[in-house]
Amino acid sequence: GMEGPAPWKRLSKEELEDQYSPSRWVIRRGAEEALRTYSHIGDEATKKARATRKSLLHVSYGDGEGEKLDIYFPEGVSEASPFCLFFHGGYWQSGSKDTSAFMVNPLTEQGVTVVVVAYDIAPKGTLDQMVDQVTRSIVFVQKQYPCNEGIYLCGHSAGAHLAAMMLLANWTKHGVTPNLKGFFLVSGIYDLKPIVYTSQNAPLLMTLEDAQRNSPQLLLEVALTRPLDPACHVLVSVGQHDSPEFHRQSKEFYQVLPGPTLRQGGWNASFEEIHDMDHFEIIWNLTQKDYVLTQMILRTILQEP
Numbered sequence: 001g002m003e004g005p006a007p008w009k010r011l012s013k014e015e016l017e018d019q020y021s022p023s024r025w026v027i028r029r030g031a032e033e034a035l036r037t038y039s040h041i042g043d044e045a046t047k048k049a050r051a052t053r054k055s056l057l058h059v060s061y062g063d064g065e066g067e068k069l070d071i072y073f074p075e076g077v078s079e080a081s082p083f084c085l086f087f088h089g090g091y092w093q094s095g096s097k098d099t100s101a102f103m104v105n106p107l108t109e110q111g112v113t114v115v116v117v118a119y120d121i122a123p124k125g126t127l128d129q130m131v132d133q134v135t136r137s138i139v140f141v142q143k144q145y146p147c148n149e150g151i152y153l154c155g156h157s158a159g160a161h162l163a164a165m166m167l168l169a170n171w172t173k174h175g176v177t178p179n180l181k182g183f184f185l186v187s188g189i190y191d192l193k194p195i196v197y198t199s200q201n202a203p204l205l206m207t208l209e210d211a212q213r214n215s216p217q218l219l220l221e222v223a224l225t226r227p228l229d230p231a232c233h234v235l236v237s238v239g240q241h242d243s244p245e246f247h248r249q250s251k252e253f254y255q256v257l258p259g260p261t262l263r264q265g266g267w268n269a270s271f272e273e274i275h276d277m278d279h280f281e282i283i284w285n286l287t288q289k290d291y292v293l294t295q296m297i298l299r300t301i302l303q304e305p
């Protein structure tokens with residue numbers, strides 16, 4: 001918030017490292033096992049999606065080698081469906097579209113086209129480049145599918161950060177304004193400054209200026225204008241077993257979203273702590289259609305009460 005020094009500044013170097021190491025906070029398995037299970041479930045979900053769904057894989061959304069996305073279509077393919085774009089996590093330095101098709105089967109089953117987007121992780125990509133790539137991936141989908149019934153962005157952890165940056169994107173220079181209807185932000189980081197002081201920054205090489213420029217929390221705190229359509233849903237979600245710093249990041253981001261001067265417009269923001277979920281279960285359970293977060297996403301996209 002804007003009252004006094006940021007709370008994370010009171011943490012010791014060791015405490016900060018701990019708070020920003022999600023695998024240290026899992027409760028049902030060890031840290032290593034949690035990370036392995038996450039990769040395994042992502043891998044299996046992607047194999048299943050590619051085997052059972054009509055898809056377009058490794059589609060270029062730009063000239064860069066890493067600027068590729070996978071499109072998974074619902075049954076009875078129609079370009080007029082809603083689109084949900086997924087941005088994987090991994091602290092902007094790990095993860096791949098090729099192991100991140102978690103939500104594909106339950107969403108395509110309900111008529112939603114799912115796009116899993118790759119971006120250049122560090123050390124190849126910088127934060128600025130990743131934000132630009134994500135922007136261009138959305139522009140690509142809008143131009144390719146102008147009849148879409150809404151574009152929804154879902155991101156996990158570092159991917160939630162990249163999705164959240166799109167609340168502040170300047171679309172005018174891209175020649176098209178995407179039909180953005182919702183954001184599903186899952187266990188995200190919205191103020192990158194504390195990351196600069198952790199070991200996670202070694203491949204990222206972020207300066208405090210880079211962090212400031214790429215922090216949706218800090219940008220929204222000083223934003224003068226409404227950055228998006230008030231009808232657009234923004235779901236900020238965090239796992240019950242995420243660390244206290246991850247809880248603080250999500251809560252403070254949710255609180256800065258409506259903003260005191262913008263509240264009259266009635267922003268469609270909500271905050272959900274997902275019961276009994278850790279940082280990894282919260283996303284791998286999107287493979288399940290009856291999981292509470294899958295249901296929230298589907299209800300929003302299908303516009304059911």
Ligand SMILES: N[C@@H](CC(=O)c1ccccc1NC=O)C(=O)O
Nearest residue numbers: 021022023024089090091157158
């Ligand atoms: N080394 C990190 C890895 C991590 O945070 C992570 C791994 C996979 C997907 C998301 C992650 N976190 C944020 O993007 C850890 O403490 O688990």
